[in-house]
Amino acid sequence: MGTRDAQDTDWEGVRLHVVSGKGGTGKTTVAAALALALAAGGRKVLLVEVEGRQGIAQIFDLPPLPYEERKIAVAPDGGDVYALAIDPEAAMLDYLEMFYGMKRMGKALTRIGVVDFATTIAPGLRDVLVTGKTSEAVRRRDPRTGTRVYDAVVMDAPPTGRIVRFLNVTQEIAGLARVGPIRHHADLVRGVLTSPETAVHFVTLLEEMPVQETLDGIAELRETKLPVGGIFINMVRPAGLPDAALEAAFQGRFDTAELAAGLKAAGLAERTGDAGPLAEALTKEIAEHARRVELENQERETLASVGTPRYDLPLLPDGADLAGLYELAEALRAQGAA
């Protein structure tokens, strides 16, 4: 259905992109940008959120989204992004209706708090409803043409600490429901989640803790045989200086005299004609910067050891507003993520 050649991207054949990462690293932002990137060139993509936070509405500057798939953005070169905020209660009603034809009964249950109860006491139950709804959207076909309704589904998923438990639904449910219909449903969902049609991506910053969480998360995914996707390195700042200068600054032998000469040429010397003190101060600043860059490079190497595709997303100076999202989407496309 897409007009673009899908072979160019790293995730050919993947229809469900799950985006996780440490809290606050940019999961919602990256999920939105990825949805835009995947939709580019006339495709149709669904962006889902699962934690009832209305993060998608916020980032696209929209009023709160209902439990309903609706178009929220147009991608570069045509293409549509739809969004859905999955609410576990509504998903439960869907489920009851779809499998048991019990819509009215479901509503009654919700009123007396059964759904809330069941999903609180057994978070695995809530997870299977939410992932169930998502995989239904992944598999859904147009009844007339028989083709898939969405070219891709992108999920703004729970953070790294919870992602494996969230996706490993059968495991979670198995402890609670050894047999029965919900168990059967869980097995079905697991089929989608572990297939090559799914990829679980991680968003990280070049800092110790998010990188460590990414490594732990990937190891855990591999253990549970869930498909590992790419690493999205967010908020990357340009090093700003040539390697040699950074190296010198890092080792404390940055050429301050040369800098002073440059400052003089730029008219930044003091009235006395001396640019020395300013050059000293800037040298200190650069040394700190170089140490930070060095640390970031180490984190990069650590991430490289995982052996999964990595993408850089620039730090947007004005924060991730709507224009920023398109910029990030473009960066993702340029690097082959979509």
Place this chain on the structure above:
Amino acid sequence: MSTFERGWAVTRTPPSLDIDAMLDDPGTRIIVCCGSGGVGKTTTAAALGLRAAERGRSVVVLTVDPAKRLAQAMGLTELDNTPRRVDGCDLDGVGREGGELHAMMLDMKRTFDEIIEAHADPERARQILTNPFYQSLSSSFSGTQEYMAMEKLGQLRRSGDWDLIVVDTPPSRSALDFLDAPERLGRFLDGRLIRILMAPAKVGGRSAFKLLNAGFGMVAGILTKVLGAQVLKDIQMFVSALDAVFGGFRQRAEQTYRLLQAPGTAFLVVAAPERDAMREASYFVERLAEEGMPLAGLVVNRVHRTPAASLSAARSCAAAEDLESNGEHALTAAVLRLHARRMQLAAREEREQEHFTSVHPTVPVTRVPAMPEDVHDLAGLRQIGQLLSSNGANSVSRSA
């Protein structure tokens, strides 16, 4: 202070938070570090604990999910839910003796298990601990970690083994979760549906429970259809066993609440100088006031400073442009561009802090600069402690 200084400019300079006075006051018994995710709660808690110990107090730090290397540096290699002595403290740094530092990592599930074991007879405890719903709830309910952090705090306090307890809080998205989650869990466990489910487990239950039982019949019917009969049995068993043990989760949460309102408690709100984190800090400060909980002040962590602050971003950019258009001193131009970026960042951070202070002018503030490297050893913690107590100044002049 001149009239000029008392003018509007002053309202933007918050009172300085005196960390050492707080740590040295024997009346300070509990310090709680709160804040939104990733702002530096764990680092701040550990740094305060170390500093307090080195100033002569007997301290225990309760950490939640510390970074691996920090945990190692504090000797926390096992998650065994008991305080361990931290070696390598400089315990007579300011000529005071008797200081001691212990630290522990919160094990949420273990803490929950211990409560059950302490309050139920062995047979009942076994029933609960092996129940699949208990296992699910104790390891993944979104408020459990907060609840257990409070629970552990209560235990440490009752033990009377330490004269200062520093508490780190879980990595929730919002600082408010620390206050809200325990109540949510308590409400849930005391909830209406729990009563409905328990009804048939109680004796008789005919007349008075008729209505409930009618409700139960319907609920049970559907749950059985959807979940299967075994699941329903497990739920009921879990609920009745838990109820027998606790006799009111909510009451328990309220007890800990009162501990937090006591005068010996000091809340420190940690924030990064960014919009979301500062807004979160603002909410939290308001909430503490509403609940009558004692706020010590705000820690603004990871503030960006520059040693070359006299060169403005605008001048720096203009100069860089000059050099670039003349095609000379490329490296200087690059340095100036970096400097301009840094100045812009500092200005943005300054605005966020001013905004907070104009809304909360009386809240004392201390600032900690962003270190070029992560903080993961005692030396790093000591340095953070020093910066905390000197409002971010690099060299401390110990004032009277």
